[in-house]
Amino acid sequence: MAKPSTASSAWHKALMTIRELGGIIRTTDAIQAGIHPRTLYQLRDSGELEVLSRGVYRLTAQGDISDPDLVTVATRVPQAIICLVSALAFHEITTQIPHAVSIALAKGSETPRLDYPPLSVYRFSEAALKEGVETHQIDGISVKVYCPEKTLADCFKFRNKLGMDIVLEALKLYKARKKFNLGELIRYAKVCRVEKVMRPYLEATL
Known part of the structure; x- marks a missing residue:
């Protein structure tokens, strides 16, 4: 899925926020941080985020998790x-x-x-x-x-x-x-x- 140009700032802000939180975020924490669920889904579909469990996302760029x-x-x-x-x-x-x-x-x-x-x-x-x-x-x-x-x-x-x-x-x-x-x-x-x-x-x- 290509990154929509109108969403680039929202993507950048979301990725920065998730990095600051250690690279893993729950949907509830994302919403509290001002990240719209739609942005999470777009980042997931683009491959920027992977789903660890329902409602838990992780930056794909961080590589494999040890446990x-x-x-x-x-x-x-x-x-x-x-x-x-x-x-x-x-x-x-x-x-x-x-x-x-x-x-x-x-x-x-x-x-x-x-x-x-x-x-x-x-x-x-x-x-x-x-x-x-x-x-x-x-x-x-x-x-x-x-x-x-x-x-x-x-x-x-x-x-x-x-x-x-x-x-x-x-x-x-x-x-x-x-x-x-x-x-x-x-x-x-x-x-x-x-x-x-x-x-x-x-x-x-x-």
Whole structure:
């Protein structure tokens, strides 16, 4: 689709705004920034923008995204925290390939409606939700992920859903690839109320 001459200023303004916002924008944020939806569609049709998910656009010129699924989730569901197997994969302490993005949300919060990527939603208590959260920059987007120690405690808490083989492999890889922090592991085990379950496995790794 050729760029309409009458829209050139709107295109230029929109592209500049999207670049200033890190190269990724939601339709709602675009409208708030003064970009007409029609301009987004024209930029999409011209190849200037690509669609990451419904209502989420990204500048094509920025090249490939290192982790498009996490970027999309962080953009569409900013309150979500990457957890469990997805967090294990982020920290490189699992051989599992997540088939959905695992996210933690507060109990009672609305379930996100996302066409892609698929989500596995876990509900955390207020105390467990806020502990151990790290913020990482992925392609200019802030992504909240639980730290390795909190992730392991969460995995023990949800061991019946994940399977102990995944949990124990993660603990083994954590010891091999990360600085083993027994104090933090115990602290998060207490937060997640799995200290009695975790202690024998932690002591066996010492």
